[in-house]
Amino acid sequence: MDNESLKKLVYSKNVVEFITVASEFCGIIENVRKFSLEDNLKKMQLILPLLYLKAALLPNPAKLMEEELEKFVSEMDYNLQLQKWLEVLGEHDSFYEVFDPDIQFGEEITTASISESLIDIYQDLKDFLTSYSIGDELIMNDSLYDCVFHFEQFWGQRLVNVLRAIHMLITGDIDFSEDSGITHKPGTQTVRPEWFDKFFNAGSGEE
Numbered sequence: 001m002d003n004e005s006l007k008k009l010v011y012s013k014n015v016v017e018f019i020t021v022a023s024e025f026c027g028i029i030e031n032v033r034k035f036s037l038e039d040n041l042k043k044m045q046l047i048l049p050l051l052y053l054k055a056a057l058l059p060n061p062a063k064l065m066e067e068e069l070e071k072f073v074s075e076m077d078y079n080l081q082l083q084k085w086l087e088v089l090g091e092h093d094s095f096y097e098v099f100d101p102d103i104q105f106g107e108e109i110t111t112a113s114i115s116e117s118l119i120d121i122y123q124d125l126k127d128f129l130t131s132y133s134i135g136d137e138l139i140m141n142d143s144l145y146d147c148v149f150h151f152e153q154f155w156g157q158r159l160v161n162v163l164r165a166i167h168m169l170i171t172g173d174i175d176f177s178e179d180s181g182i183t184h185k186p187g188t189q190t191v192r193p194e195w196f197d198k199f200f201n202a203g204s205g206e207e
Contacts, residue, residue: 001064003137009061010132010140018054019132022125025051029122032084038176040088041166044118048163051121055151063145064138072130073123081122085115092174095165117162121155 001009009015028043035043086093097112124147131143 001062001141006064006137006141009059010137010144012059014054014057014059015144018058019129021047021051021054022129026122026126026129029081029085029118032081032088036176037088037090037092038170041170044166045163045170048159048166052156052159052163055148055156058144058148058151060148061141061145063142065142069127069131069139069142069146071127073126077126078119078123082115082119085118086113089115092169095162095168097161112161112165114162114165117158117165120158121162124150124155 025047028040028047032040093114094111095114097110128143128147132140134140
């Protein structure tokens, strides 16, 4: 691939839009303690379908370098983010998994973790975003290759699974007013955050 074609690929509209959404997702993950459980769940209810859509629209480049890309999210980073989400979710973290490739045709029931599912997605996206920010177009290409591969093979399924669990929590009979430790901040927009309106160029006067 020549330099001009490579530049067009890594700075293409679909890639830039995916980066915007992925960055917003990582920001929500990292700032979970600043908001209530209800706020965090509603943010995820909005960002996850958009993240899936933008990932599905990514180009699928060929890998150009022989060496593997550096990973930036350490085990300590992973566990730190995981612990923060576990604290906020509390008893609401576990959900029954209905799609597990290992048991989908059996009778066994398995449980999964909302926090672990979200941090698994975060780990791949944070590594991708950090590689992309280096600005080396070969690294950007191969980080895009890895991201698409991991989306298809791993975190895309994680995303649709955890979205089901989050939907059930939001539409269920949970009394969010009993959240402990984190309180809703007056004036915080919980239904449509600023990034959502900005992304879709929605009018500020819409309900």
